[in-house]
Amino acid sequence: MKKISLLMPFGNHSLPLASTIAILNIAQSLGCPLDYQLVSPKNKRNFEMSPFMVKADTTIAEVTATDLVIVSPIDTNVSIDAVLQEAPQLFEWIRQQYTQGAEVVSLCTGAYILAATGLLNGKEAASHFSVMTDLRQRFSEVNWQKDAIITEKDRVITSGGALSSLNALIYWLLKYYDRHKVLSIAKKLQIDYPRTSQKPYYIFSNQKKHQDELVLKVQEYMEQYQGESLNFDTLAERHHISRRSLNRRFKSATGESLRSYQQRIIIEKAKEQLEYKNITVQELAYRLGYVDVASFRNLFYKVTGTLPNEYQKKFALIR
16 A cells, blocks of 8 residues: 655645546546545645635644655745745655655656755756746756656656646556556546657747846847847847857856757747648748758757647647
């Protein structure tokens, strides 16, 4: 019998909690010997998970041993700093359970909590692609993998963003229970398992949550003139800085080089066109400044992990 401690989400995050419980309930109904409880870092009061109210079964003070700790996501609408500052006892409890032999899995932005314990230091780790820059800045000892859906080393598992984290639960169940039963859970809930990359689901957020005004001006210029022919030397001269210094400063602020940022702008525009317009790949490439269609197709695959026509078939809103 596997004992599972499911930590309550940090903030108003009912969807991942409900989805995780659904998977565990189905696993129980199929005869997988496991028992889980909702665990709160502090008390068993009612938690608002709009539109629901949820009450924890127990607290970390009452859980002395468990086989698996599931670290639920942090709602990024709340203050990450506030959550981390209030959780030193939780970090110690997770480390204690791990030392006693428990496995630990973080779902989506639960990686913040897991990274703060130190258990991810020197390891590869996944989370939601939108918070990767922040995670790298806060926890530089961790080898963050922006594309990964699942990472595992030394009984520590991390997962990709949002509901892709459900793949990590299927992955864990497959380690201990009948493969046919576990895969039937994925089928019942229509979980795309196995998935290996978050790339096709990236939403480019322009990475402007920084205070470097020069870099912000460069970003705005690049977004206006995003074509393949954009000259970075000229761009640097325009802002009275060397290209090398600009690239270093740009990467420090955004987590991307000038070239990779330019490519993401181009591909985000391409994705928008593929989703909303009936357009051929050739026409799209030309519109975005690419004479060599094969070069554009290769870039699209590099950034998204899928080819333009495959992306269009999957995500097009106009048929």
